[in-house]
Amino acid sequence: MNITEVRVKLLENQPDKLRGFASITIENFLVIRDLKIIEGANGLFIAMPSRKLCDRCPACAGKNHLRARFCNDCGRRLQSGRGPHDERGRMRLYADIAHPIHQRARDFMEAEVLSSFRNELKRSQEEGYVAVSFDDMDYESYERATTSAHNSQR
Ligand SMILES: [Zn+2]
Incomplete structure (x- = not known):
């Protein structure tokens, strides 16, 4: 599998661990958007x-x-801690929309995206840097809002 394009949107001055978004193109054929680049402990x-x-x-x-404490529609108090839990007993609050099916694929994707992220970071420090455009994506609102990067994948 070849990743034929990676686009990275850097997020700076974030209060949380979210460092950017990426979209990848696979074999000039399929685009997957909204990958998050997160700074974890490791x-x-x-x-x-x-x-x-x-x-x-x-x-x-x-x-x-699943995290809602009261129903949006009728206001009834909802049980906390409901829903599926992962192998470590933590609540699963998110489900992947697209994901690699084995570790080798994950490692490959991660290496490609992180290498593009580092290049973009380097480019962003050069004079006259223009951020990659993401046509219809409204990432600016992410930069204003306090985003919550979730770490459920690791
Ligand atoms: Zn209700």
């Missing part, structure tokens, strides 16, 4: 695009994020 790693897991309120069947 260095940088990538998190795959993911969605928040939800469940339904027992009273009204309204959909709520």
